[in-house]
Amino acid sequence: HLILMMPVAKPESSEARVIAHIDMDCFYVQVEQRKQPNLRGQPTAVVQYNSWKGGGLIAVGYEARKFGVKRSMRGDEAKKICPEIQLVQVPVARGKADLNVYRNAGSEVISILSRKGRCERASIDEVYLDLTEAAETMLTEHPNGLLDLINEEALRSHVLGLHLDGLNDRDCVREWFLMNNGDHRDKLLACGALIVAELRLEVLKETEFTCSAGIAHNKMLAKLTSGMHKPAQQTIVPFSSVKNFLEPLPIKKMYGDLRLDMLLLFKNIFQLQWLLLKQLGGKLGTSLETELGVQTVGDLLQFSEESLQERYGRNTGTWLWNVARGISGEEVEGRLLPKSHGSGKTFPGRQALKTLPSVQKWLNELCEELSERLQSDLEQNKRIAHTLTLHASAYKLNDSESLKKFPSKSCPLRYGTTKIQEDSLSLFHAGLREYIGINNVKAKGINRHEWAITGLSVSASKIVAVPSGTNSITKYFHNEDQNYASSKESDYAFTNDAASLSPSGIQSWVGSKPTQSKMEFVEEGSGINVKSRKQKRKLDTQKRSTPSILGYFRSNDEASSSSDIPDTTDGCRYNLGEDVPRISNSWNYKSDEIDPGVLNELPPEIQAEVLASLDQPQNQVKTAKRGSSIVHYFLPTKNS
DNA sequence: ACGGCTGATACT
């Protein structure tokens, strides 16, 4: 068997796993709405910095999306198409956006989701769960069926490939849960889905946040489906429906900047399955499209593993081959905490920093934030970061020829705000010398406007846990030199080998290899230390008699409640005969049912297409062009 | 050189 290093080439292990991907719904918006309950139900977005064109949107609530408001719009644009929109600003600390409230909220969620199985923090608002064991246990404990365990939330699941009668979807789903045609894998997924439904309810109860989830046999499929039915719903991918689900998926994002969520709304019109495959949104996806004529995952199937490896390298080739078949052996890492911390800021346009003191000032701010976060990581999680890295971006004035990038620099990390500040500045100097070029050293004094810094960031990585035993911390933070005594904001002092060898500081190790500390650290095993919320807030939203996540999206009920939407099957855009995906829920729209704000976001030609297909029977959308330039692939490579 | 800030991963 192959052991490869790239975007995953592990074969799926023989045992069927139960993997869930859980994704918070417009997370930052939810965090703000919890803080300000009067915002619930209103069109809301979170912006950072509002002085320039109203600030940049980084999260958009579902009510606002109905108006066509998109992430990465400016606040002013959003106001134009949605005058009622409530724009909440990201907290600002030390002159920069401070995302800590969202990090902490994410930790609350993770501490709940990690109760039932191995849990991996995938981002600030996403986690993977490996529920295999829990599902197997549940199955053995309930050999006579799962009837007792099915709650309302579970019945709201979407099961890919399940034929719904359109009259009572929940009965169909219930039947699927109770079933089954005896497929052990399906039963495991059913158990997983019950657990996830339960967990999602717990998250809601304890944090007031809703989330969506995908439940499948591997990470890729779970991730792919967690966003299919948002907000506050979950989707199950039975093994038997993988092929038909995957084949029609477009390889690459279409329609430019259009939000995935909007296209998901439209999938019901287009009868097309639309999802963005991870890793394929960028250059690889473009290459597949233009060079191989691959537009859908199904198009990939015709290529042998070897031919894909030839073009894209061993690892990527194997990865592609597997992806097309729904194979992904990636394990869920048991990691609840981030692997690095960073703090950065951009200085666009004329805000660019042109003097050393201004750079130092901002570096100090960034380091202060970073140091604070490192300190709380140490206190809460008993972890130590070992490497400090400085990134900068810059452009040169009066110098058109050399488009060099500002080099990143790193060094051993010494704890304490002022130390981090000093070290960062030294790293900056080291980078700047390279950037300017050693020759120009003389000119620097005369002409200070040779360079301008457009971005600065400092980050801490190589974070390892220290044993939480009695004196273990002090053991690792022993103090040898007054210079390295803990600063007053730090309860600990940290000395590492490289630093202790060089009291004079950084100059000796900038540009040279740091000495690796040989201390042994324990594996990370501990969970998150979440500071419990000051008080359990009373849920202010009206509740139904049965707990329902959807109930929290009051004004959204009409649009998102699955029971309100007639689900039918079929609708073959791809004309694949037997291979028609059965997962699509489609119905005939009337033109006045289309949200104009959403429609307007589509490119003109697509708008026309949508309008033409309205009020007409299905199958009006043009067939995708498939595989037109496959031969291209067999042409000799230019380099050979 | 306004899509900002953050994080992960893989290659060399």
Place this chain on the structure above:
DNA sequence: TAGTATCAG
């Protein structure tokens, strides 16, 4: 390893 590049949200 340190440093770079790419990707995602």
